[in-house]
Amino acid sequence: MLVTSYDVLSTSEALPFPIDGHTDVGEERRLRYRYLDLRSAAGPGAALRTRSKVTNAARRVMERHDFLEIETPYLTRSTPEGARDFLVPVRLQPGSWYALPQSPQLFKQLLMVAGMERYYQFARCFRDEDFRADRQPEFTQLDVELSFCEQDDILALGEDLLSTIWREVLDVEIPTPFPRMTYDDAMRRYGSDKPDVRFGLELADLTALFAKTDFKVFQSEHVGAVLVPGGATDYTRKQFDAWQEWSKSRGGKGVAYVQVGADGIPAGGIAKFLREDELRGLVAATDAKPGDAVFFQSGPKRQTLEALGALRVAVAKDRGLIPEGRWEFLWVTDAPMFEATDDGGWTAVHHPFTRPRKADEAGLVDAPGEALAIAYDVVLNGSEIGGGSLRIHERDLQEKVFGVLGLSAEEAQSKFGFLLEAFKYGPPPHGGIAFGWDRILQHITGTESIRDVIAFPKTASGGDPLTGAPTPITTAQRREAGIDKQPASASSASSTGPTGAAPPNRPAAETRPDTERN
RNA sequence: GGUCUCGUGGUGAAGUCUGGAGUUCACGCCGCCCUGUCAAGGCGGAGGUCGCGGGUUCGAAUCCCGUCGAGACCGCCA
Numbered sequence: 253m254l255v256t257s258y259d260v261l262s263t264s265e266a267l268p269f270p271i272d273g274h275t276d277v278g279e280e281r282r283l284r285y286r287y288l289d290l291r292s293a294a295g296p297g298a299a300l301r302t303r304s305k306v307t308n309a310a311r312r313v314m315e316r317h318d319f320l321e322i323e324t325p326y327l328t329r330s331t332p333e334g335a336r337d338f339l340v341p342v343r344l345q346p347g348s349w350y351a352l353p354q355s356p357q358l359f360k361q362l363l364m365v366a367g368m369e370r371y372y373q374f375a376r377c378f379r380d381e382d383f384r385a386d387r388q389p390e391f392t393q394l395d396v397e398l399s400f401c402e403q404d405d406i407l408a409l410g411e412d413l414l415s416t417i418w419r420e421v422l423d424v425e426i427p428t429p430f431p432r433m434t435y436d437d438a439m440r441r442y443g444s445d446k447p448d449v450r451f452g453l454e455l456a457d458l459t460a461l462f463a464k465t466d467f468k469v470f471q472s473e474h475v476g477a478v479l480v481p482g483g484a485t486d487y488t489r490k491q492f493d494a495w496q497e498w499s500k501s502r503g504g505k506g507v508a509y510v511q512v513g514a515d516g517i518p519a520g521g522i523a524k525f526l527r528e529d530e531l532r533g534l535v536a537a538t539d540a541k542p543g544d545a546v547f548f549q550s551g552p553k554r555q556t557l558e559a560l561g562a563l564r565v566a567v568a569k570d571r572g573l574i575p576e577g578r579w580e581f582l583w584v585t586d587a588p589m590f591e592a593t594d595d596g597g598w599t600a601v602h603h604p605f606t607r608p609r610k611a612d613e614a615g616l617v618d619a620p621g622e623a624l625a626i627a628y629d630v631v632l633n634g635s636e637i638g639g640g641s642l643r644i645h646e647r648d649l650q651e652k653v654f655g656v657l658g659l660s661a662e663e664a665q666s667k668f669g670f671l672l673e674a675f676k677y678g679p680p681p682h683g684g685i686a687f688g689w690d691r692i693l694q695h696i697t698g699t700e701s702i703r704d705v706i707a708f709p710k711t712a713s714g715g716d717p718l719t720g721a722p723t724p725i726t727t728a729q730r731r732e733a734g735i736d737k738q739p740a741s742a743s744s745a746s747s748t749g750p751t752g753a754a755p756p757n758r759p760a761a762e763t764r765p766d767t768e769r770n
Numbered sequence: 771g772g773u774c775u776c777g778u779g780g781u782g783a784a785g786u787c788u789g790g791a792g793u794u795c796a797c798g799c800c801g802c803c804c805u806g807u808c809a810a811g812g813c814g815g816a817g818g819u820c821g822c823g824g825g826u827u828c829g830a831a832u833c834c835c836g837u838c839g840a841g842a843c844c845g846c847c848a
Contacts (some may be wrong), residue, residue, distance in 0.1 A: 268781075270798065275781065280839080335846085335847050382771095382846060717839095
């Protein structure tokens with residue numbers, strides 16, 4: 253090409269960091285200049301282009317299945333998902349607040365009552381909880397609800413959706429139907445409700461073996477083990493100590509272990525506290541070979557299984573046992589309806605509108621811990637990428653569930669009265685599912701952090717280094733928003749009617765006007 | 771709320787454990803030169819309160835305390 257003339261359309265100063273993709277730049281810096289970061293051919297810029305493709309593919313699937321895309325409000329009432337709400341003051345009703353939705357759960361159920369038999373939406377959801385590598389305070393779900401459906405209909409839809417995306421975007425054929433596993437099996441075999449089945453290392457249950465043990469540590473509700481292939485030959489004393497630290501940093505008591513010698517007999521660690529039949533038994537139960545190590549956990553069942561599950565994944569990572577390039581989709585079904593709370597009550601594992609299995613409806617109130625839900629999570633490589641349930645549409649069954657959850661009729665009425673009222677008018681049987689769109693994109697793009705698939709993400713302290721949000725507000729804004737106003741009924745926070753006369757407004761706390769941030 | 775890691779020219783790192791002159795490497799930037807380029811090449815140059823505050827010390831990037839910011843995890847969270 254020979255340039256004969258040119259015009260300068262725009263000029264640029266020296267860039268604050270290289271965007272050539274050859275230098276690793278700190279994330280804080282890249283977020284501060286996100287618009288430059290996104291220019292890079294690789295990284296988050298490419299992720300956003302992929303994201304658009306994925307979303308389009310999903311829309312085509314939903315359209316093919318005759319779903320309607322319907323938007324629900326962002327300024328709304330608190331939704332019953334259990335997380336902390338983001339709140340928005342309402343100028344026209346000083347002292348009253350909107351909540352940003354944690355999900356469109358209630359609205360999509362209302363849409364079912366409205367006869368919108370098949371609904372979907374790419375919905376932004378807001379939860380005011382602490383961050384993780386895969387958690388942001390605002391995130392996107394592909395939210396789906398349909399009427400007159402069974403669990404299998406929804407699973408088939410999910411399989412069509414995900415396999416189509418993988419085929420169209422990654423050119424990967426995912427076999428359907430996906431394997432299914434019950435929640436109970438997942439906990440028992442993998443110590444997790446979202447098992448990573450790309451590798452084995454299934455947990456061994458040694459509770460029966462150690463039922464009459466003299467070893468005090470193992471005299472507990474549950475004793476389990478994880479095999480560590482090659483752990484006896486490869487791990488030094490220092491490395492075993494590091495596992496103790498690992499466990500303690502997660503609030504555990506440590507990791508008991510034995511090393512299987514060349515003769516196939518466990519030695520070292522806690523071996524000297526165990527009888528010979530116990531040593532033989534644990535080798536058989538874990539299928540340990542000479543040179544392997546075995547890690548143990550003991551204690552209350554649930555807690556121990558979860559600790560073992562975390563240990564299993566950490567061991568697999570450490571031993572390099574997790575194969576790359578595999579896509580292991582899995583449905584985890586039949587989760588419990590309720591989970592015991594610390595204060596002796598019950599809390600919903602999914603949410604209060606989740607339907608129990610037919611067989612469990614009768615015993616719901618007497619044995620809440622036994623009841624299983626018609627609920628399903630879709631798991632990919634050990635990470636939960638979606639979940640849903642069939643819902644309750646009968647008033648009496650819903651009241652039973654509220655009862656177990658310790659919600660009085662008044663409380664239920666004040667929180668979800670509008671939904672219960674809608675359910676008076678012939679709600680169709682319905683159910684749905686929501687897919688964590690950011691997490692799915694994380695998998696497809698192979699990124700470590702959810703921030704890499706979001707155009708303008710926030711840092712772990714909830715700030716945006718680009719805009720400097722959040723910022724303090726001025727005294728004038730504070731007054732106008734009415735945020736210091738206290739409605740008369742604030743204590744119950746339940747009235748659906750107009751608020752009564754507010755008590756005298758307390759003087760607004762001294763706030764500085766917006767301070768500049770960079 | 772808790773545990774841990776990190777903060778050094780514009781960018782990325784080494785130096786910190788074991789205190790001794792702002793030392794080093796790569797990229798970028800500026801100037802000159804060369805050039806059939808495509809992550810160009812040669813020569814020269816500028817640029818840093820070692821996040822911030824305090825302490826210990828003859829002396830602190832380095833040790834101690836505090837604080838701010840970033841990241842990971844636990845708690846929390848469908």
